[in-house]
Amino acid sequence: MIGLIAALATVASATTHASWVDVGTFSVAAAIVLAGAIGVVVARNPVHSALMLVMTLFGVAVLFVLQRDSFLAAVQVIVYAGAIVVLFLFVIMFLGVDREDNIAAEPLRGQRPLAIGLVALGTTGLLLLGQVSGWTTGAPHVAGPDTGQPNVNLLGKSLYTTYLFPFEATAALLIIAVVGAVVLARRPPPSPNPVDDQGGAGPVDATGDIVAADADAASRPGEGGSPLGAPHASGVAGSPEEVGS
């Protein structure tokens, strides 16, 4: 699919004057985007929703390529379709919620027609506003010119000079997100027992043995090093079997 996008990029860059290629590509990509978006909303199975989301993301990547923005198209495909949707699918499969969803159930009476009406009203208002007062307003060349060249150089330079502090804050944000995900997805401990932290290999009935090992280590403080600790612990772990037999 990346090869397809690259082929589209070469077509779009080679035929700058043949605008019907742009129109055709835009039409196909817009149809893909809208069909995928509608599929995300109306699909009953969450797995189908995720696959429709992949379709929409590829369509948006094609639209990025069509606007001479191949770097963000590649990032879109790699990050979104390669990481985020795969994460969605992992969670769907992990939780086992890939069963049919009852769309027709409407817990709040009248909420759904109200939502459809409000969204349709807002969409129509935005489109009419764009038609009446112009879509694009604003000052050009605020953060540096987009020269229409391959924009990786320009993007990297802008990212590492003008936007350096947000870039570093992005790194901090990713670290925080990773730590938060680990904390949230961690299975809670079944019974808080602080003694278990000391004897890693110790079974449940070895609590008294671990205490004895502590007393043993306390009586001989010279052997407290970690290389000696491992055979010592194995000897302690072997001792309940001898006691049991």
Add this chain to the structure above:
Amino acid sequence: MTVNPDWYLALGVVLFSIGALGVLIRRNVLVMFMCVELMLNAANLTFVTFARVLHDIGGQVLVFFVLVVAAAEVVVGLGIVVAIFRRRANATADDLHLMKG
């Protein structure tokens, strides 16, 4: 006949509306997350279009940041979803009205 920037912006409007509609009418939490992704993509498309029209690299830098924030949001949100589903089996958005730990 050429591709106006208006077409991209109108497509962004429609895509954002479909995503907002999905957040409003769906009850599955995962599908609601995917609809949030749709809205973020509509914003990305609008940013890229404005970056091209106004000859400004800032729009593309913002798309980059939106991608990063979307990745972080999905990671944390799916962690919360996993933590919720561990407690109760069938969790739609209607069942999650208790903000207890």
